[in-house]
Amino acid sequence: xxxxxxxxxxxxxxxxxxxxxxxxxxxxxxxxxxxxxxxxxxxxxxxxxxxxxxxxxxxxxxxxxxxxxxxxxxxxxxxxxxxxxxxxxxxxxxxxxxxxxxxxxxxxxxxxxxxxxxxxxxxxxxxxxxxxxxxxxxxxxxxxxxxxxxxxxxxxxxxxxxxxxxxxxxxxxxxxxxxxxxxxxxxxxxxxxxxxxxxxxxxxxxxxxxxxxxxxxxxxxxxxxxxxxxxxxxxxxxxxxxxxxxxxxxxxxxxxxxxxxxxxxxxxxxxxxxxxxxxxxxxxxxxxxxxxxxxxxxxxxxxxxxxxxxxxxxxxxxxxxxxxxxxxxxxxxxxxxxxxxxxxxxxxxxxxxxxxxxxxxxxxxxxxxxxxxxxxxxxxxxxxxxxxxxxxxxxxxxxxxxxxxxxxxxxxxxxxxxxxxxxxxxxxxxxxxxxxxxx
Amino acid sequence: xxxxxxxxxxxxxxxxxxxxxxxxxxxxxxxxxxxxxxxxxxxxxxxxxxxxxxxxxxxxxxxxxxxxxxxxxxxxxxxxxxxxxxxxxxxxxxxxxxxxxxxxxxxxxxxxxxxxxxxxxxxxxxxxxxxxxxxxxxxxxxxxxxxxxxxxxxxxxxxxxxxxxxxxxxxxxxxxxxxxxxxxxxxxxxxxxxxxxxxxxxxxxxxxxxxxxxxxxxxxxxxxxxxxxxxxxxxxxxxxxxxxxxxxxxxxxxxxxxxxxxxxxxxxxxxxxxxxxxxxxxxxxxxxxxxxxxxxxxxxxxxxxxxxxxxxxxxxxxxxxxxxxxxxxxxxxxxxxxxxxxxxxxxxxxxxxxxxxxxxxxxxxxxxxxxxxxxxxxxxxxxxxxxxxxxxxxxxxxxxxxxxxxxxxxxxxxxxxxxxxxxxxxxxxxxxxxxxxxxxxxxxxxxxxxxxxxxxxxxxx
Numbered sequence: 077x078x079x080x081x082x083x084x085x086x087x088x089x090x091x092x093x094x095x096x097x098x099x100x101x102x103x104x105x106x107x108x109x110x111x112x113x114x115x116x117x118x119x120x121x122x123x124x125x126x127x128x129x130x131x132x133x134x135x136x137x138x139x140x141x142x143x144x145x146x147x148x149x150x151x152x153x154x155x156x157x158x159x160x161x162x163x164x165x166x167x168x169x170x171x172x173x174x175x176x177x178x179x180x181x182x183x184x185x186x187x188x189x190x191x192x193x194x195x196x197x198x199x200x201x202x203x204x205x206x207x208x209x210x211x212x213x214x215x216x217x218x219x220x221x222x223x224x225x226x227x228x229x230x231x232x233x234x235x236x237x238x239x240x241x242x243x244x245x246x247x248x249x250x251x252x253x254x255x256x257x258x259x260x261x262x263x264x265x266x267x268x269x270x271x272x273x274x275x276x277x278x279x280x281x282x283x284x285x286x287x288x289x290x291x292x293x294x295x296x297x298x299x300x301x302x303x304x305x306x307x308x309x310x311x312x313x314x315x316x317x318x319x320x321x322x323x324x325x326x327x328x329x330x331x332x333x334x335x336x337x338x339x340x341x342x343x344x345x346x347x348x349x350x351x352x353x354x355x356x357x358x359x360x361x362x363x364x365x366x367x368x369x370x371x372x373x374x375x376x377x378x379x380x381x382x383x384x385x386x387x388x389x390x391x392x393x394x395x396x397x398x399x400x401x402x403x404x405x406x407x408x409x410x411x412x413x414x415x416x417x418x419x420x421x422x423x424x425x426x427x428x429x430x431x432x433x434x435x436x437x438x439x440x441x442x443x444x445x446x447x448x449x450x451x452x453x454x455x456x457x458x459x460x461x462x463x464x465x466x467x468x469x470x471x472x473x474x475x476x477x478x479x480x481x482x483x484x485x486x487x488x489x490x491x492x493x494x495x496x497x498x499x500x501x502x503x504x505x506x507x508x509x510x511x512x513x514x515x
Numbered sequence: 516x517x518x519x520x521x522x523x524x525x526x527x528x529x530x531x532x533x534x535x536x537x538x539x540x541x542x543x544x545x546x547x548x549x550x551x552x553x554x555x556x557x558x559x560x561x562x563x564x565x566x567x568x569x570x571x572x573x574x575x576x577x578x579x580x581x582x583x584x585x586x587x588x589x590x591x592x593x594x595x596x597x598x599x600x601x602x603x604x605x606x607x608x609x610x611x612x613x614x615x616x617x618x619x620x621x622x623x624x625x626x627x628x629x630x631x632x633x634x635x636x637x638x639x640x641x642x643x644x645x646x647x648x649x650x651x652x653x654x655x656x657x658x659x660x661x662x663x664x665x666x667x668x669x670x671x672x673x674x675x676x677x678x679x680x681x682x683x684x685x686x687x688x689x690x691x692x693x694x695x696x697x698x699x700x701x702x703x704x705x706x707x708x709x710x711x712x713x714x715x716x717x718x719x720x721x722x723x724x725x726x727x728x729x730x731x732x733x734x735x736x737x738x739x740x741x742x743x744x745x746x747x748x749x750x751x752x753x754x755x756x757x758x759x760x761x762x763x764x765x766x767x768x769x770x771x772x773x774x775x776x777x778x779x780x781x782x783x784x785x786x787x788x789x790x791x792x793x794x795x796x797x798x799x800x801x802x803x804x805x806x807x808x809x810x811x812x813x814x815x816x817x818x819x820x821x822x823x824x825x826x827x828x829x830x831x832x833x834x835x836x837x838x839x840x841x842x843x844x845x846x847x848x849x850x851x852x853x854x855x856x857x858x859x860x861x862x863x864x865x866x867x868x869x870x871x872x873x874x875x876x877x878x879x880x881x882x883x884x885x886x887x888x889x890x891x892x893x894x895x896x897x898x899x900x901x902x903x904x905x906x907x908x909x910x911x912x913x914x915x916x917x918x919x920x921x922x923x924x925x926x927x928x929x930x931x932x933x934x935x936x937x938x939x940x941x942x943x944x945x946x947x948x949x950x951x952x953x954x955x956x957x958x959x960x961x962x963x964x965x966x967x968x969x970x971x972x973x974x975x976x
Contacts, residue, residue: 119543119565120901161824168819168888171895190895219831226834226858229783233961235678336781336961338673370619371598371610381607384666387674407674439615446617450634453566454902 099452101462101472102295108306109283109314113462114298115290117455121191123291124459125200127207127305128467130315131183131279133259134252140266141259142224146217147275148178149224151185153216155209160216163202172199176206180253181396182286182467183279187305188456191292200304207280208308212272225261235341236407238333239508243343246331246504247401251323253347282306284315286466290455317467323347323399328504332512340413340509342420345403348497349395351468357481358493359402360393364440365432366424367391367404372439378423379406385416397468402498413513424500431491444482544901547911547921548740550747554756555728558747559911559921560740563904569637569736570904573647574912576731577724578627579702580846581762588704589712589720591624592668596717597631598622599660601653606660609646616642624702627845628916634905637737641746644732648750651725661714669710672703680782684956688851691776692790692952696767698846726757731915735908767792767847774952782958784834785856787865792950793840795848799923803945805930806938807840807850812889813881813939814838814852814872819888821872822852832860832868843917850946862955876943881936890932897928 102114110127133144152174154160167174172195173188185207189199231237241257248254285306289298328346335341349359360368367375367390379389389406404424408416432440452458465474507513547561578590600606613620618635620643633643676682686701693699704712732751734743770792796804815822815837822836836854852873856865900906911921 117565120898122898122902160828161819164817164819164824168817168892171888171892173899188899190898219828222831222857223834226784230855233680233781233783337678339670339678369614371607372614377607380667382663384663385670387667387671408670409673439611443614443617446615446636447619448617449566449568449636450617450619453568453904456902 099458099475101465102298103466103472104295104299106282106287106299106302106306108285108302108309109311110285110287110302110306111466112287112289112298112302113466114288114293114295115458115462116292116294117290117458118292120455121292122455123187123189123191123196123293123301124289124455125187125203125291125301125305126184126288126459126463127203128182128184128286128288128463129280130284130317131275132179132181133183133255134180134320135275135279136252136255136259138250139263140271141255141263143267143271143275144183144255144279145178145259146220146224146264146267147212147272147279148176148183150212150217150220150272151176151206151210151276153220154211154213155205156211158205160213163206166198166202170195170198170202172202174199174203174206180256182463184285186459197304200301204305204307207305210272210276212269212276214269217267217269217272221264221267225264228259228261228264235335235337235339235508236405238335239341239343239405239506240403242331242333242506242508243345243403243504244401246326246328246506247345247347248323249326251321251347253323253396253398253400277310279315280309281312281315282309283311283313284317285309286463288459288462288466290459290462317469318397320397327502330514331504331506332514333506333508334510335508337509338409339407340410340507340511340513341405341407342413342417342513343403343405343506344420344424344503345401346498346503347399348402349393349400350398351395353395355493355497356395357478357485358490359497360395361437361440361444361482361485362427362432362490362494363391363393363402364444365436366427368393369440369443372443374423374427375404375406375420379416379419383416383419385412385419389420404503410510413507413509413511417507417513421500424498428494428498428500431487431494434487437485437487437490441482441485445479448479544907549921550744552727552748552752554752554754555726556747556751556754557731557915558744559731559733559915560738560743561733561735561907561911562738562740563735563907564737567637567737568634568904569640569734569738570632570634570908571640571643571647572630572632572733572908572912573651574731574733574916575629575631575725576627576729576916577629577720578625578845579700579704580626580697580844581724582697582700582704584700585708586712586716587700587708588668588702589716590629590724591703592665592709592712593717593720594622594624594629594631595664595668596656596661596721597650597654599654599656599664601649601655603653604646604649606656609650612642612646618643626698626702628912630912632905632908640734640736640738640743641750644746644750647732648754651727651730651751652754654721654725656714658714661717665709665712668703669706672706672709676701676703677706680780680784680786680956680958683778683780684786684788684853684954687776687778688788688790688952688954689849691774691954692792692849693767693847696765696847698844723757723760726759727751727754728756729759731912733908733912733915735904735911765846770950773948776952776954777957778954779957779959781961782956783961784858785862785958786853786954786956787856787862787869788851788853788954788956789866789869790849790851790952790954791946793842793848793850793945795844795846796842797918799919799926799930802938803942804840804842804848805934806942807945808842808931809886809889809934810876810939810942811838811840811850812892813876813885816889816892821876822854822869825872826854826865826868830868832857832865836869843913843919845917850942862957866953873943873946876940877946880940883936886934886936886939893928893931
């Protein structure tokens with residue numbers, strides 16, 4: 077589902093900074109042409125590595141949506157002399173955690189291993205084997221395709237997934253950011269073994285890859301890790317990370333999908349936020365007040381705390397290379413969907429019209445800046461931030477810049493940005509449930 | 516207020532974690548220290564200086580296994596009400612103050628415990644402790660606030676259980692695998708019980724169970740243990756101990772034969788769940804539970820495990836298959852195998868395939884190398900877990916809340932490491948039909964129909 081695919085992007089909206097606890101990020105370009113970002117963390121004898129390629133679902137060919145995900149997912153389906161069972165057994169035998177992933181903007185592999193030399197070497201060798209020698213055996217492809225089709229159908233058994241998918245189609249149409257939401261049985265059936273091999277050859281290349289490393293290792297050791305991982309990958313042309321078409325503007329529609337169940341799922345949204353958007357901070361910090369701040373947000377107060385209409389309601393931005401989504405979602409008992417939607421719309425309209433109060437903006441800043449160290453208090457969390465910094469070529473001063481920008485925001489700036497950029501009456505609206513909630 | 520944790524999800528990771536002591540030296544983390552105040556309030560602190568933050572978890576030993584029929588879901592509902600204010604901290608103010616300090620907070624309820632937590636900069640730990648001490652004895656909510664929050668919980672139930680096939684399946688599994696033991700109740704409660712819950716039920720439940728002598732505070736982070744103990748004495752030391760109600764054992768009578776149940780739900784996939792009553796780890800020196808635990812690991816502890824290899828990849832009879840052993844609860848324990856069925860196969864064939872895997876181990880045993888792999892994974896998992904302060908606190912809190920001490924983790928590790936192939940074989944042989952409940956979920960088709968306002972057009976509202 078696209079929501080999951082955007083997870084890599086969610087982190088981007090969350091990076092803030094606190095000068096008192098600076099990170100020592102080492103960054104260089106490896107002889108293979110990959111960008112490497114390293115933070116040494118010597119407290120635990122573990123190593124976390126993540127390699128990102130420009131091979132996310134935005135690169136799916138139209139009509140073969142799901143190709144990026146199938147390629148990443150089948151890297152471990154077999155390689156010369158190693159069938160899938162041997163690959164899995166090797167991973168289990170060395171107690172490593174190795175997984176491939178495909179998000180919207182990137183795809184690749186994550187490795188977590190103990191730094192005991194024998195185990196670490198085998199983990200890196202295994203990851204290298206997956207990246208450089210996949211065979212995509214037809215038998216495994218057929219099995220996993222059938223499984224993916226069933227899995228997709230099962231996900232669409234859930235009203236929340238149905239609504240999110242319809243929202244994605246409205247926001248993006250056939251722009252590459254909509255690919256996840258067009259993936260279906262027929263697009264998956266069109267994918268052949270040759271497609272997988274061609275996509276892998278074209279997209280899994282050392283030049284332009286981003287390697288993030290956190291763990292009990294120094295810079296020389298980290299370069300050896302990169303050598304082990306990328307050895308044998310074609311160098312190829314540099315990845316075109318920034319090459320994404322502009323998202324066409326479109327006004328949203330009201331759409332209802334009849335769906336069984338006790339609840340109606342409601343989703344509203346529009347494509348809004350680029351990474352380099354001049355309104356970035358005003359929109360993201362404002363969203364804390366509207367629906368990003370959990371129990372501290374206006375939406376939770378109005379819809380849940382005051383009226384008991386839902387278990388959860390939230391709004392979020394996902395900044396991408398081109399306009400990423402602004403989305404708002406909730407679920408509620410079928411017979412009160414219309415009244416819940418009315419409260420949501422009124423809350424959103426009020427916020428866009430009036431902006432946050434001085435007190436609300438201060439609260440948002442206090443939470444974002446004061447809670448900054450929590451955002452990377454483990455190697456696993458830190459790893460994702462490093463990948464993001466590499467993929468989007470964020471400067472080393474990025475974390476400080478972020479902190480300053482948040483601290484300097486004014487109520488007028490936030491209100492102005494929301495008025496210009498968010499048009500409540502033009503958002504796409506999807507309801508999935510018993511009866512239409514909107515007129 | 517918030518998220519209710521399906522307890523069986525955490526348990527497996529937890530016992531692995533709990534069971535594997537530190538094999539490697541761990542520079543930034545010191546062994547936990549504990550102190551118990553005169554009123555019975557226990558504090559366990561683990562110092563971890565990797566970053567300037569802290570996790571604070573307050574564990575109450577109260578969950579759905581303490582509930583009675585007609586009043587199910589009360590512990591979880593009370594968890595929601597705990598955010599509704601005290602005379603000095605009005606409704607909504609708790610969340611606002613933690614957020615203002617840059618913190619995150621939430622809570623969850625399981626069958627065995629209710630946990631309130633904060634994650635924040637280490638210097639703000641006293642704020643979190645002060646707010647927790649206040650609401651341990653001073654909770655005060657209006658009938659109106661109760662009625663609104665009850666509606667939130669009912670929405671949670673619809674979202675979490677009623678509209679999810681696996682939610683329906685798990686509820687039916689526990690409700691049928693036990694007749695007398697209260698582990699059969701859903702943590703979130705039956706809808707009809709929720710409909711009839713009164714504000715005074717929650718108030719009474721609060722007065723009865725929320726007391727310093729029924730709670731443990733677990734703190735992990737960049738803090739000095741002695742300073743935390745001193746702060747705990749200041750904030751919690753003056754709260755009175757309460758005479759706790761008797762908890763009766765409610766032992767499940769011996770099962771007299773196989774139970775078969777079927778449920779229907781809108782779903783694409785069908786499911787087969789097989790659950791055998793199994794001994795729980797009621798004392799650390801019981802032998803059998805360790806064998807069951809290693810059996811679950813051999814079956815599906817990793818993707819090379821027997822169930823995913825045979826049922827999913829070799830036979831393509833299941834979409835997914837996993838074994839779980841719920842050893843650490845205060846209520847009855849189950850050894851469970853759950854599989855989602857491939858569309859072109861039958862429940863009967865899937866059940867037979869699951870049985871064949873268990874029977875094979877009961878007959879032929881397992882190889883020593885299969886166990887050695889699990890042992891190394893447990894050792895590694897223990898180290899990996901050190902990366903997450905939250906996971907470290909979870910492990911300590913769980914052991915303390917189900918009748919063990921955080922100190923027992925080393926002993927558990929040694930006992931798990933010592934399990935032999937013969938003991939795993941014995942556990943497999945003990946999975947007999949007389950202790951078995953089988954629940955099948957028969958999928959009902961989902962028909963969908965899209966109504967657009969105006970075909971292909973947009974309009975402004």
